[in-house]
Each structure stands twice: as C-alpha cells, then as structure tokens.
Amino acid sequence: MSDTEDAKASGKKKKGKGKLLVMVLGLLVLGGAGGGGYFAWSSGMLGGGAHGTEGNGPRLVPKREQKRVSASGEGGGHGEEGGGAGSKPPSGSGGEKYASNYYAMEKEFTSNLQDSVHFIQVGLAISTPYDDSVIENIKTNEIAVRSAILMTLGDTTEEQVFTSDGKKLLERRLAKSINDTLKEKEGFGGVGNVYFTNFVVQ
Structure with missing residues (x-):
C-alpha cells in the first residue's frame, strides 16, 4: 500500500x-x-425540591403559593389570615413562612384525668404547614390517632388543665402524640400545632 x-x-x-x-x-x-x-x-x-420532603412525602405550602391558589378560586383547605389574596403584610411584620392548613376533628374527646375524680372533654383542631396529605393521613389512621389522643389526655393531671401554661403544654403533648402515631403508620408526622375548640373539665 x-x-x-x-x-x-x-x-x-x-x-x-x-x-x-x-x-x-x-x-x-x-x-x-x-x-x-x-x-x-x-x-x-x-413534593421534592426546596419546599418538599424527600421522596413522595407531604409538601410544604409557602404562603405566597397559598394566596395564588386562593385568588384563582382553587383549593380551600388552607386557612388564610389577613386581607384579600393580593394584600401584603406591612413591612417588618412577623408571620409564618408557610401556610396553615387546618383540620377540626369531628368528634370530641372525653377522658378521666390522672389520679383524679374529674374528667376532661375537649374538641381538637390541628394545623399543618404541609399539603392535604397530612390531613388525609390523619383521616386514614383516625382510630390510632384518637387512641393516642385519649392516652395523652389520661396522662394529664388536674394542675395541668386549670392553668393556661398547663393547657399550652397539653397542646404540645397532643401534637407530639399525633405526630408519633403518624410517623409509625405513615413514616411522616407533619402536625405543627393542636388547638382546643372546646375545653371542659368536670
């Protein structure tokens, strides 16, 4: 070649x-x-990214996103405080970064107090900064969640239910017991706060 x-x-x-x-x-x-x-x-x-959790878990809902949804007339599970959808909070005001999604539990809870002849009857609502999947998890596991709430109420003393500080502590304990139950059943809690919608001690 x-x-x-x-x-x-x-x-x-x-x-x-x-x-x-x-x-x-x-x-x-x-x-x-x-x-x-x-x-x-x-x-x-x-639900990944900056406002979500890893995998397919619940997604955090920023307030600005919630306001866009409310303005378009879609959705309705997220609570919105303040003025209309276009209003902005005054400069320098506080507020939370994420929207609050509220859910009032349908039935009230009645339990004896620890080492007491008194009993407590409460209505509860929860709030979460996550999307509706946390509320769906509560509904799906309602029996286990109700049991955890009743156990927590039964471990409460008289002193705790007659003071504001005691009631606030009870709200935190209830939120923890609900989150622990959801983590056990679904792998994720997501409840931010528990609120009393009714509170009677007899």
Missing part, C-alpha cells in the same frame, strides 16, 4: 470517528436535557 492510500484510509477512519463522536455527544446532550426535564417534573410531582 502506498503512502497516498494510507493517508486516504486514515482520513476516512478519522471522519468516521468524528461523526460517531458527534452523534454520541448529541445523544448525551439530548438525553441529559430530557433527563433534567424529567427530574424537574418528577421532583414537582413528588
């Missing part, structure tokens, strides 16, 4: 490798863009 034939053969090989390299790079770029789009889509759908 002459030098000219060797040069032609090596030139063809280089052109073939160049085309192959361009095709492979093109596929990688397209695949990367498509994969990135899929990742962004799946993160949004699964």
Whole structure:
C-alpha cells in the first residue's frame, strides 16, 4: 500500500470517528436535557425540591403559593389570615413562612384525668404547614390517632388543665402524640400545632 492510500484510509477512519463522536455527544446532550426535564417534573410531582420532603412525602405550602391558589378560586383547605389574596403584610411584620392548613376533628374527646375524680372533654383542631396529605393521613389512621389522643389526655393531671401554661403544654403533648402515631403508620408526622375548640373539665 502506498503512502497516498494510507493517508486516504486514515482520513476516512478519522471522519468516521468524528461523526460517531458527534452523534454520541448529541445523544448525551439530548438525553441529559430530557433527563433534567424529567427530574424537574418528577421532583414537582413528588413534593421534592426546596419546599418538599424527600421522596413522595407531604409538601410544604409557602404562603405566597397559598394566596395564588386562593385568588384563582382553587383549593380551600388552607386557612388564610389577613386581607384579600393580593394584600401584603406591612413591612417588618412577623408571620409564618408557610401556610396553615387546618383540620377540626369531628368528634370530641372525653377522658378521666390522672389520679383524679374529674374528667376532661375537649374538641381538637390541628394545623399543618404541609399539603392535604397530612390531613388525609390523619383521616386514614383516625382510630390510632384518637387512641393516642385519649392516652395523652389520661396522662394529664388536674394542675395541668386549670392553668393556661398547663393547657399550652397539653397542646404540645397532643401534637407530639399525633405526630408519633403518624410517623409509625405513615413514616411522616407533619402536625405543627393542636388547638382546643372546646375545653371542659368536670
């Protein structure tokens, strides 16, 4: 084979490798863009990202997002405080970063107090900064949640139910017992606060 034939053969090989390299790079770029789009889509759908939890858990609802939903007339599970959807809080005012999603439990709770002849009857509502999946988890596991609440009420003393500080402590204990139950059953709690809608001691 002459030098000219060797040069032609090596030139063809280089052109073939160049085309192959361009095709492979093109596929990688397209695949990367498509994969990135899929990742962004799946993160949004699964509640990932800055305002979500890992995997497919509940998603935090920022107040600005809640106000957009309220203004468009969609949704309705999230409580909104203050003025209308377009109003902004005054500069320097506090407030929470995430929206509060409220749920009032339908039936009241009645329990004896610890080492006492008195009993307590309370109505409860919970709030969560997460989407409706936390409330759905409470509804799904209502029997276990109610049992945990009754156990917590039964471990409460008279001294705790007759003072404001005691009642606030009881609210925190109830929130913890609900979260512990949800973590056991669903792998995630999500309850931020518990509120009394009715409170009677007899």
